[in-house]
Amino acid sequence: MHPRIEDYALIGDEQTAALVGRDGSVDWLCLPRFDSPACFARLVGDEGNGHWTIAPEGAGPCTRRAYRHDTLVLDSEWDTPDGSVRLTDFMPQRDRAPDLVRVVEGLEGRVTLRGLLRLRFDYGSIVPWVRRTDSDRLAIAGPDAVWLRSHPSVHTWGQDFATHSEFTVGRGEKVVFVLTWHPSHHPRPPLIDPFEALENTVDDWRAWAARCRYRGPHRDAVVRSLITLKALTHEPTGGIVAAPTTSLPEVLGGVRNWDYRYSWLRDSTLTLEALLKAGYHEEAEAWRDWLLRAVAGDPADLQIMYGLSGERRMHEYELPWLTGFEGSVPVRVGNDAVRQLQLDVYGEVIDSLSLARSAGLPVRPHMWRVQCALMEFLRTTWREPDAGLWEVRGKRRHFVYSKVMAWVAADRAVSALESDPGLEGDLEGWRAMRDEVHEEVCARGFDPERNTFTQYYGSRALDASLLLLPRVGFLPGDDPRIVGTIDAVRAELAVDGLLRRYSTENSDVDPLPGGEGAFIVCSFWLAQALHRAGRTEEAGELFDRLVGLCNDVGLLSEEYDPAAGRQLGNFPQAFSHLGLVGTALALHGDRTAG
Numbered sequence: 001m002h003p004r005i006e007d008y009a010l011i012g013d014e015q016t017a018a019l020v021g022r023d024g025s026v027d028w029l030c031l032p033r034f035d036s037p038a039c040f041a042r043l044v045g046d047e048g049n050g051h052w053t054i055a056p057e058g059a060g061p062c063t064r065r066a067y068r069h070d071t072l073v074l075d076s077e078w079d080t081p082d083g084s085v086r087l088t089d090f091m092p093q094r095d096r097a098p099d100l101v102r103v104v105e106g107l108e109g110r111v112t113l114r115g116l117l118r119l120r121f122d123y124g125s126i127v128p129w130v131r132r133t134d135s136d137r138l139a140i141a142g143p144d145a146v147w148l149r150s151h152p153s154v155h156t157w158g159q160d161f162a163t164h165s166e167f168t169v170g171r172g173e174k175v176v177f178v179l180t181w182h183p184s185h186h187p188r189p190p191l192i193d194p195f196e197a198l199e200n201t202v203d204d205w206r207a208w209a210a211r212c213r214y215r216g217p218h219r220d221a222v223v224r225s226l227i228t229l230k231a232l233t234h235e236p237t238g239g240i241v242a243a244p245t246t247s248l249p250e251v252l253g254g255v256r257n258w259d260y261r262y263s264w265l266r267d268s269t270l271t272l273e274a275l276l277k278a279g280y281h282e283e284a285e286a287w288r289d290w291l292l293r294a295v296a297g298d299p300a301d302l303q304i305m306y307g308l309s310g311e312r313r314m315h316e317y318e319l320p321w322l323t324g325f326e327g328s329v330p331v332r333v334g335n336d337a338v339r340q341l342q343l344d345v346y347g348e349v350i351d352s353l354s355l356a357r358s359a360g361l362p363v364r365p366h367m368w369r370v371q372c373a374l375m376e377f378l379r380t381t382w383r384e385p386d387a388g389l390w391e392v393r394g395k396r397r398h399f400v401y402s403k404v405m406a407w408v409a410a411d412r413a414v415s416a417l418e419s420d421p422g423l424e425g426d427l428e429g430w431r432a433m434r435d436e437v438h439e440e441v442c443a444r445g446f447d448p449e450r451n452t453f454t455q456y457y458g459s460r461a462l463d464a465s466l467l468l469l470p471r472v473g474f475l476p477g478d479d480p481r482i483v484g485t486i487d488a489v490r491a492e493l494a495v496d497g498l499l500r501r502y503s504t505e506n507s508d509v510d511p512l513p514g515g516e517g518a519f520i521v522c523s524f525w526l527a528q529a530l531h532r533a534g535r536t537e538e539a540g541e542l543f544d545r546l547v548g549l550c551n552d553v554g555l556l557s558e559e560y561d562p563a564a565g566r567q568l569g570n571f572p573q574a575f576s577h578l579g580l581v582g583t584a585l586a587l588h589g590d591r592t593a594g
């Protein structure tokens with residue numbers, strides 16, 4: 001049986017990430033970068049598409065597992081009739097090459113384990129040549145080379161185009177496996193000392209986690225979310241992936257399967273805000289600098305997402321040989337939403353730059369010029385219909401959230417001019433735009449009959465993004481129109497208390513077939529909106545429930561199916577984790593240190 005999404009745990013080295021199942025199998029790993037082709041793709045296919053399993057012979061899922069406290073180092077333990085054994089999985093901070101380290105340690109008795117390494121480059125499609133060199137194995141195909149080393153050396157044999165092993169550990173004995181990738185035209189990189197690497201990796205993560213300023217309820221969940229957001233950050237460039245996976249389905253067996261291994265301006269600006277508020281200025285600064293590089297050029301060419309180094313092309317295509325997660329096809333690489341006009345992104349970018357400024361991040365000389373250029377573009381564009389923040393693949397509309405974010409852009413630009421006499425800009429023009437957008441949204445995006453804002457001008461449909469209006473300061477949290485919107489959105493979009501982002505039934509907005517689960521970040525937005533409306537008890541109860549949706553190691557995917565009690569969509573997803581951090585800070589922000 002295929003593991004469920006919540007059966008996976010994440011390990012990574014801030015350049016790529018792997019998903020490890022409870023059965024000891026690494027089922028997803030892209031090398032060398034998050035967006036490189038996967039060499040283990042069982043996650044969205046089957047065993048033949050690549051995986052690496054180490055587990056006691058004949059054992060099923062591990063008996064227990066957990067991250068070492070405040071780290072991304074995963075311990076999985078099995079109790080078997082012959083004894084107990086621990087498997088420790090981690091990826092050390094990268095020096096020259098990516099390494100995946102797996103340490104097996106006997107805890108009780110003598111346990112026999114089996115290893116099965118089935119490397120399949122290019123998303124499970126290429127079977128490499130594997131040869132033995134001394135005691136190690138080298139797999140090569142095209143641009144990729146992977147070494148497998150063990151210590152003490154374990155006998156391996158090839159069978160059915162995979163590398164097998166069998167070994168036994170007694171109490172206190174350790175066997176370590178190191179898998180190392182490098183470009184096939186390069187020589188083998190220097191070997192790491194896996195035990196020293198383990199110590200350093202634990203120390204580095206703990207030192208990072210200790211910087212978290214949040215001291216309120218659910219602190220462990222907040223720290224786990226922050227570690228996850230950090231793990232989704234591409235350390236060399238500062239880019240942040242929305243999730244490290246592609247095509248985990250929004251509904252089992254459905255077609256809503258997308259590639260999230262890119263840096264969305266929307267998701268990333270919200271991540272930056274969460275990091276800043278939790279005390280992580282360096283990461284926020286690295287992303288802000290990434291942003292300024294990525295968006296450089298004509299503001300008309302601003303994209304809603306970029307590659308990790310700021311690449312602009314991410315042409316979407318399908319991988320027909322992969323059978324998908326529980327049959328959910330197609331499996332896609334690339335993302336055509338890159339070409340959409342999504343007006344909210346301008347507001348999110350300008351908001352994040354002003355946030356960075358007020359948080360005291362060092363100012364870059366061209367920062368203000370970028371903002372002015374974006375404002376000028378937006379001034380001529382905000383009246384256009386767009387694809388909205390949900391990136392629907394239908395007709396463009398006048399989405400209310402997009403217009404509100406145009407208001408945010410103008411509002412923040414005006415505030416910057418008002419507070420800093422050293423800045424130059426069209427104060428009067430931007431003020432006029434700000435007031436015009438506000439007036440228009442309140443007139444055309446509000447349904448007085450039902451006392452609620454609507455998904456787009458003139459429609460009766462609702463949208464969970466409307467819950468963000470008080471958060472961005474468009475109206476106070478206890479304004480009757482906001483209170484009405486909270487109740488209407490809840491009545492229409494809640495399934496068992498969790499929110500969908502919009503209704504997919506009878507929707508003329510979203511042309512794709514099939515529905516989807518509850519969109520996790522939307523429920524966090526609801527908790528924040530309830531809190532801002534003064535309904536603190538309801539907000540707290542919902543927050544507690546949402547934290548409870550995390551899997552056993554504290555991870556959240558994009559969506560949740562309340563009926564089946566299962567996570568859905570790409571995993572782990574930045575949006576969901578930044579929702580958790582943002583809600584903790586909104587509800588208990590007074591409990592932050594320093």
Ligand SMILES: OC[C@H]1O[C@H](O[C@H]2O[C@H](CO)[C@@H](O)[C@H](O)[C@H]2O)[C@H](O)[C@@H](O)[C@@H]1O
Pocket residue numbers: 242258259260264266267335336337389390391392393575
């Ligand atoms: O709903 C269709 C769209 O779904 C994806 O977009 C979602 O993920 C993005 C990344 O987290 C997020 O920024 C966006 O708000 C979400 O709706 C997908 O990436 C799109 O290609 C697709 O059209």
